[in-house]
Amino acid sequence: MSSQGPDALQRSIDRMLTEANTRMAVGKNEEASRSYHKAAQFTEQLIDMLEESDARRAWSVRAAEYKQRARTLISKGGMDSKRVKPVEDHEADDVAFSDEEADALEQQILLLIxxxxxxxxxxxxxxxxALKNELKFHYGLAMAKVPDGIEVEGWNNIMFYGPxxxxxTLLACAVANKLSATFFNVKASQIVSKWVGESGRLISTLYRVARKFTRDGRPSIIFIDEFDALCKSRGGEGQLYHQQMLAAILSEIDGFAQKGKRDLVMTIGATNRPWDLDAAVLSRFERRILIDLPCTEARADIFRIHLESKGIPVDHRSLSYARLAEETERxxxxxxxxxxxxxxxxxxxxxxPDIPALVDAGLKRIQDYEIKVRALKQGDFSAALEGLVPDTSEADAHHYADWGKAVSDGKGA
Ligand SMILES: Nc1ncnc2c1ncn2[C@@H]1O[C@H](COP(=O)(O)OP(=O)(O)OP(=O)(O)O)[C@@H](O)[C@H]1O
Ligand SMILES: [Mg+2]
Structure with missing residues (x-):
């Protein structure tokens, strides 16, 4: 490839991406794969010319993404994917992996269920x-029968963010429960540390297995926790693997669903650090939803849930959930x-108080003893609340809402 300046390189990248799209649209996946590889190569040349900066890091994510797309397209090419090598691919060995390796990866994916x-x-x-209702509505739309000739889109990719x-995690679980979905629980950092250098491949396998599980019409939900870990702009090898994994996820959630056919694989991301997510990530998630600190009413509800679910008796003459809620701001x-x-x-x-002595007296004595309980009173909580400092500072709490507003105004990441 001849050497070009940054502007010319960007034009070449755009040309290759357009070419890839055109070829994909007519089902020429192998040719599209080649275009993505060229786009990746031009991008790498461009990266070499840039100083360390956010822009350079963004281009690195894109380069990894184009490579991943090239690989994914090859594996969708309808040929013996494990033996096909993309043209001009200096990392071509990456594509050729054995059936045993593929099986081992699938086994790992099953452990994520x-x-x-x-x-x-x-x-x-x-x-x-209100949010629960919104989630039910949009996932309902994604699952319900669609009248002929009409296209209705539910949410396939959402991102929860908040303190x-x-x-x-609870919300993602409730969605999965109600849709009888297969739930793949992925902690971004764990995958990277366990599967050094393999995370991109592992992600393609994850989505492939998740699609397999949708066969009887049940959806699969891929829950990716700590999403921000993939976007952090630290250097080093770990960062490279994070980028590979991120690129693989983006290419999987981005438009490989078959046209006219509903994709029942849904991705839910979660993060405490939404400001670490870059534009490439945010644009893939149709909805970013702030799960904020609970308001007073919600706190009362949470107290009730946690005490009632364990069956702990409560003295309602003295203890009021509303009062507890008022005393537990943030x-x-x-x-x-x-x-x-x-x-x-x-x-x-x-x-x-006698339990330790009964344990000393032998197994039989403690087995015969029945635990005594009494109803909880407001005063029991007063002592525990004294000097309690909330984990989330006021500044942190505002930070989330401010970020959400900046992003929706188009000023954010
Ligand atoms: N709205 C809620 N109602 C009832 N319990 C809650 C609620 N929010 C949190 N909890 C309690 O806190 C625990 C942690 O909640 P969860 O794992 O959903 O938090 P998270 O937002 O995913 O946190 P992280 O960002 O640290 O992953 C839950 O298992 C539950 O006991
Ligand atoms: Mg969580």
Whole structure:
């Protein structure tokens, strides 16, 4: 390839991308794959000319993405994908992997299937009423029968963002539960550290297996937690693998669904650091949803859920969920759950002081002993609340809403 200046290189990249799209549109996947490879090569030349900067990092993500697309297209080419090598690909060995390796990757993917959602219902989530309804509506749209000749689009890719412990994972689980979806639980950083250098391939396998699981009309949900970990602009090898994984995810969620056929593989991302996500990522997620700190009413609901779900008796003459909620501003659902656990543990300690002695007296004595409980009172919480500092600072809490506003105004990442 002849050497070109940055502007000429960008034009060449655009040309290759247009070429790839045109070829893909007429089903020439192998040729499209070649165009993506050329786009990647031009992009790498461009990167070599740039100083370390956000723009350079963004181009690196794109280069990895184009390569991944080239690979994905080759594997969709309808030929013996494991033996086909893209032309001019100096990383061609990457494409040739054995059946045993492919099987090993599939086995790893099966380990990501998580049955937690079967235990999470909408009722276990306090507050967030309007959002729950919105989620039900859009996922309902994605699943319902569509009248002939009409195109209706539900959400396939959404991103939850917000402070830690506010219910992002719970919501993803409730969606999966209600849709009877197969739930693939992916922690971005774990995959990268476990599958050094293989994460791109692992992601393609993940989406392939997820599609297989949709055969009987049930959707698959791929939940990618800590999404920001893939976008961090740190240097080093880890960063390269993160970029490969990110590129693989973006190319999978970006338009490889067959035209006219609904894609029942849905991706839900989650992050506490939305400002680390770049434009390439954000543009792929149709909805970015802030799961904020619970409001007073929601906190009351969360107290009720956590005490009632364990069957702990409550003295309603003294204890009011509304009052507890007023005294716990800025606490997350996770902190409220922890508080309920602590207060319950203190009550159990107070009611059952003889347990250590009974354990000393032998197995039979402790097995015959029945745990005593008493109803919790407002005062039990007062002591636990004293001096409690919320995990989320006021500044942090505002940061999320400000970021959301900046992005929707077009000023953000
Ligand atoms: N709205 C809620 N209603 C009831 N419980 C909640 C709520 N939000 C959080 N919790 C409690 O906190 C725990 C953690 O919630 P979850 O895992 O959904 O948080 P998250 O937003 O995914 O946090 P992270 O960002 O750290 O992953 C839950 O298992 C639950 O006990
Ligand atoms: Mg979570």
């Amino acid at each position: 998580d049955d937690t959602p079967s235990r999470v219902d909408w009722e276990a989530i306090g507050g967030l009423g 830690p412990g506010t219910g992002k 606490l997350t659902g996770r902190e409220i759950a922890r508080l309920c656990k602590e207060v319950t543990a203190d009550m159990l300690g107070e009611m059952n």
